[in-house]
Amino acid sequence: MTQIARVFARHNQMADIAGADKPPRRLRLHRRFRDLACGDLVELDATGDEVTRQLDRNNVLVRRDGFGRRKVIAANIDCVWIVIAPEPAPSRNLIDRFLVAILNLPARPRLLINKQDEGPAARPEWLDAYRQLDLDPLFVSAKSGFGLDDLAAAAAGQTNILVGQSGVGKSSLVAALLEQYGIVDAIAPTTGDLAASGEGRHTTVTAQWFPLANGGAWIDSPGVRDFTPEIPSLDTLERGFPDIAERGDQCRFRDCRHQSEPGCAVLAAIEAGELPAARLQAWHALAAEIPAQNRARG
Ligand SMILES: Nc1nc2c(ncn2[C@@H]2O[C@H](COP(=O)(O)OP(=O)(O)OP(=O)(O)O)[C@@H](O)[C@H]2O)c(=O)[nH]1
Numbered sequence: 571m572t573q574i575a576r577v578f579a580r581h582n583q584m585a586d587i588a589g590a591d592k593p594p595r596r597l598r599l600h601r602r603f604r605d606l607a608c609g610d611l612v613e614l615d616a617t618g619d620e621v622t623r624q625l626d627r628n629n630v631l632v633r634r635d636g637f638g639r640r641k642v643i644a645a646n647i648d649c650v651w652i653v654i655a656p657e658p659a660p661s662r663n664l665i666d667r668f669l670v671a672i673l674n675l676p677a678r679p680r681l682l683i684n685k686q687d688e689g690p691a692a693r694p695e696w697l698d699a700y701r702q703l704d705l706d707p708l709f710v711s712a713k714s715g716f717g718l719d720d721l722a723a724a725a726a727g728q729t730n731i732l733v734g735q736s737g738v739g740k741s742s743l744v745a746a747l748l749e750q751y752g753i754v755d756a757i758a759p760t761t762g763d764l765a766a767s768g769e770g771r772h773t774t775v776t777a778q779w780f781p782l783a784n785g786g787a788w789i790d791s792p793g794v795r796d797f798t799p800e801i802p803s804l805d806t807l808e809r810g811f812p813d814i815a816e817r818g819d820q821c822r823f824r825d826c827r828h829q830s831e832p833g834c835a836v837l838a839a840i841e842a843g844e845l846p847a848a849r850l851q852a853w854h855a856l857a858a859e860i861p862a863q864n865r866a867r868g
């Protein structure tokens with residue numbers, strides 16, 4: 571008899587895979603499953619030792635690496651929590667770039683502002699810039715436990731992934747949630763695939779699935795310095811910037827690039843203080859990457 575199982579983590583030619591109510595086992599994968607990622611569902615043979623089929627996925631979060639290659643991060647995601655903290659200093663550009671990938675999955679984007687125990691400085695004043703995007707920011711502290719009840723409630727019953735810069739506290743948040751809200755306690759985040767970073771602390775190197783007791787899961791993902799979403803077309807870009815796309819419909823020219831055209835509704839919105847200039851800068855930078863990405867794709 572075959573069985574359906576979940577990929578908890580992917581490591582090169584191997585993957586940690588768990589059947590219902592069983593702890594994950596590390597299995598070697600056939601080459602045809604090279605695309606398999608954390609969160610994927612697979613079929614195992616009767617022995618449970620071999621992956622025989624990869625099930626269809628709802629969606630998959632991917633990035634482009636420095637060589638333009640497609641890198642799969644995790645699959646079957648409902649909600650992506652972009653984690654920021656006072657330290658390391660948040661990059662709004664990184665948030666803008668994540669949003670393109672998230673809104674195209676599609677999945678719900680949320681902003682998680684960690685390390686609230688560090689005081690009022692932990693609340694960035696530029697949050698208003700994202701009001702239109704409904705990121706519904708949640709303020710938490712993995713260290714003090716502040717806001718974790720709200721976080722657990724907001725995450726219940728769905729597959730959640732934490733993304734963001736290295737050191738914002740993604741693994742600490744998963745650990746705190748595991749401890750307080752009885753997720754499957756057999757696998758604590760520290761047993762995931764960790765490597766010592768330069769500062770002597772641990773850093774996550776591959777996405778890791780943590781099932782919630784009542785369905786759904788948390789996925790901890792490796793910290794990033796930068797993030798390049800896949801952007802095959804201007805339509806993809808527009809889905810990532812609904813605030814710009816909406817105003818762009820009012821531009822005088824249908825093919826307005828929002829650069830210096832007369833009657834540009836996007837530039838007018840910036841002039842009026844309704845849209846941050848940084849959002850349009852991020853748009854232009856990403857629009858410029860479309861042709862190169864298409865060339866790399868061949
Ligand atoms: N003050 C404070 N420090 C925290 C909090 N959460 C995490 N930290 C600290 O921040 C540092 C990084 O935490 P991690 O959980 O390893 O961060 P990460 O985002 O998982 O990092 P990567 O795995 O490299 O992506 C550690 O020294 C934590 O102790 C918090 O709520 N408050």
Ligand SMILES: [Zn+2]
Pocket residue numbers: 818821822826827828829831833834835836837
């Ligand atoms: Zn325009």
